[in-house]
Amino acid sequence: MSASATQRLGEPDHERAREPRPPGHTHDAFALEVDDLWAGYPGQPPAIEAIDVRVPVGEIVGLVGPNGAGKSTLFKSILGLVEPLRGEVRAFGQPIRDARADVAYMPQIEEVDWDFPVSVNDVVLMGGYRRLLPFAGWSRDDRERATAALEQVRLAEYASRQVGELSGGQRRRVLMARAIARGARLLLLDEPFAGLDAAVQHDLLEILDELVKGGRSVLIATHDLACVASCSDDAICLNKRVIATGPPATVLTEEVLSRTFDRHLLTVGTVNLSLAHDEHLSAD
Numbered sequence: 437m438s439a440s441a442t443q444r445l446g447e448p449d450h451e452r453a454r455e456p457r458p459p460g461h462t463h464d465a466f467a468l469e470v471d472d473l474w475a476g477y478p479g480q481p482p483a484i485e486a487i488d489v490r491v492p493v494g495e496i497v498g499l500v501g502p503n504g505a506g507k508s509t510l511f512k513s514i515l516g517l518v519e520p521l522r523g524e525v526r527a528f529g530q531p532i533r534d535a536r537a538d539v540a541y542m543p544q545i546e547e548v549d550w551d552f553p554v555s556v557n558d559v560v561l562m563g564g565y566r567r568l569l570p571f572a573g574w575s576r577d578d579r580e581r582a583t584a585a586l587e588q589v590r591l592a593e594y595a596s597r598q599v600g601e602l603s604g605g606q607r608r609r610v611l612m613a614r615a616i617a618r619g620a621r622l623l624l625l626d627e628p629f630a631g632l633d634a635a636v637q638h639d640l641l642e643i644l645d646e647l648v649k650g651g652r653s654v655l656i657a658t659h660d661l662a663c664v665a666s667c668s669d670d671a672i673c674l675n676k677r678v679i680a681t682g683p684p685a686t687v688l689t690e691e692v693l694s695r696t697f698d699r700h701l702l703t704v705g706t707v708n709l710s711l712a713h714d715e716h717l718s719a720d
């Protein structure tokens with residue numbers, strides 16, 4: 437693609453009906469509050485620095501940033517899977533360690549060991565992370581919730597299949613079903629849409645829509661800027677630090693996206709999204 441050419445990244449076919457916030461509106465309840473969070477890995481400078489995040493109850497907040505920006509590290513440090521260097525995390529007003537039952541986490545698909553011999557149904561039933569250990573003592577309620585969640589992501593007929601036999605998109609849907617089945621009030625979803633076909637992505641967005649209408653709250657990391665523009669109540673641009681945060685229309689600007697994605701130059705409308713001057717997408 438030439439420097440002047442523009443490649444359409446895709447126009448979302450799903451525009452969420454978002455309640456406009458009245459002027460001067462302040463939220464009285466937050467599902468997630470992150471204050472001055474720093475985290476990283478041994479022997480390296482911090483991967484994320486001074487992060488402040490708010491996820492209001494009943495809203496979707498989209499987290500965007502380039503590869504290596506620290507999105508997954510942010511999720512893991514929120515959950516304590518990566519020990520924060522400093523900072524505070526509260527879910528529903530409580531320290532996160534006291535609210536874990538109310539938080540569901542969908543890891544990035546690459547983080548999960550899919551070779552473990554368990555069925556789709558077992559993965560949806562179990563709440564663990566990384567280790568996919570089967571456990572027989574599920575209540576009828578647990579089982580019904582798992583079945584309903586698998587139906588929601590259109591995988592009911594795969595319930596007894598081994599997870600190792602599933603396609604990438606199906607695995608993602610299994611992880612989504614697991615997050616839904618937990619019944620948690622806050623969902624942390626790390627790239628749930630990558631690699632999904634348009635129809636399944638549309639279905640999952642509708643499911644998220646239903647969940648937030650039912651009062652759930654969602655923090656979602658994604659590379660799909662069009663999705664954030666059309667579906668999120670707020671957007672956060674991250675590149676080691678929070679570059680900007682607020683309603684997508686005010687945050688997803690060319691200036692902010694250029695700073696977030698460094699050398700990339702992006703132009704974004706609220707719904708229509710195009711990307712120009714990106715040699716990675718060159719067609720010629």
Ligand SMILES: Nc1ncnc2c1ncn2[C@@H]1O[C@H](COP(=O)(O)OP(=O)(O)OP(=O)(O)O)[C@@H](O)[C@H]1O
Pocket residue numbers: 477480483501502503504505506507508509510544
């Ligand atoms: N287990 C680890 N050990 C050491 N460094 C890590 C580890 N995981 C991530 N990092 C580093 O931390 C930084 C942030 O990585 P992270 O995975 O959080 O980025 P990301 O925004 O989720 O990227 P992507 O879009 O590729 O998923 C990167 O520089 C990465 O190399």
Ligand SMILES: [Mg+2]
Pocket residue numbers: 507508509544626
């Ligand atoms: Mg990541």
